[in-house]
Amino acid sequence: MKAYTINRYSKEDKLQLTEVPQPVAKENEVLIQVHSASINQLDAKLKSGEFKLLMPYKFPLILGHDVAGNITSIGSKVSRFKMGDEVFARPADFRIGTFAEYIAVKENDVALKPKNISMEQAASIPLVALTVWQAFVEKAELKKGQKVFIQAGSGGVGTIAIQLAKHLGATVATTTSANNFDLVKGLGADIVIDYKTQDFEPILKDYDLVLNSQDEKTLEKSLRILKSGGKVISTSGPPDMAFANKIRLSWFMKSIIFFLSKKVRKQAKKLNIDYSFLFMQTNGKQLSEIEKLIEAEVIHPVVDKVFLFEQINEAISYVSSGHAKGKVIVKVK
Known part of the structure; x- marks a missing residue:
């Protein structure tokens, strides 16, 4: 072949x-x-x-x-x-x-x-929807009335994340360029921020959850918009020890990950924020649940x-x- x-x-x-x-x-x-x-x-x-x-x-x-x-x-x-x-x-x-x-x-x-x-x-x-499902349903247990900040709302993960968060009853804020405002608003975003001209940190306050997919600087700012007890789930790193243990890394790699994540873990602890890294796992049963949401036209x-x-x-x-x-x-x- x-x-x-x-x-x-x-x-x-x-x-x-x-x-x-x-x-x-x-x-x-x-x-x-x-x-x-x-x-x-x-x-x-x-x-x-x-x-x-x-x-x-x-x-x-x-x-x-x-x-x-x-x-x-x-x-x-x-x-x-x-x-x-x-x-x-x-x-x-x-x-x-x-x-x-x-x-x-x-x-x-x-x-x-x-x-x-x-x-x-x-x-x-599959990959993006399973990522979002595992972030919102499994890890965060996102509930009606909560506020979630989804970075890069017009991307592959972002477009699905906005739709699932709205289905779960959350208020959604997101970042994108001005050219994509209509797209993300059409998917259900409540607050849309132009990342090229606006800083999201002064605009967003007391959020329950951040889905982080960007760089370290954006992650640090995201920690500060969360309420005490809030959660940040990152798909772009740094990996945490739970991830290292889950995939059974060697002690050497675990030690590297410990030091790579030390700074963000320290910042999160100081703010009483729960930080976790998400590396999506395959799951046909979850994909079948997503299939139902697509056929019900909840997710497009x-x-x-x-x-x-x-x-x-x-x-x-x-x-x-x-x-x-x-x-x-x-x-x-």
């Missing part, structure tokens, strides 16, 4: 189109013919080597963390799916590879595709551009530019 691979960590190298063996579904897996995949910042960061100490992948490596397609083969112990089912998924770490014509995914990581959206739209959902996918398979390097460059609104899709089939 055709797949795009990398043979080393590099910011400059392009993905190479190669022929690789087609995967075979193991007893608890389904083989998916990839119709569409989405490009995530995580793909660009893995490609450049940002996570090489935390996630030591082997080469050649097929990137790609989101898939929508049809099941063409099922393992002997698969019970929830059948041949021909339209599905979507975020494959588990170290089992990624959706920039290819086929991928084998564990049954527990897969959900049926929402019936009311296209394959391209479905491919935009936001797709910026769709590229052809042979344009995948252009797609990655576009995502890396930071100008994408919502998600960028690669149509494989």
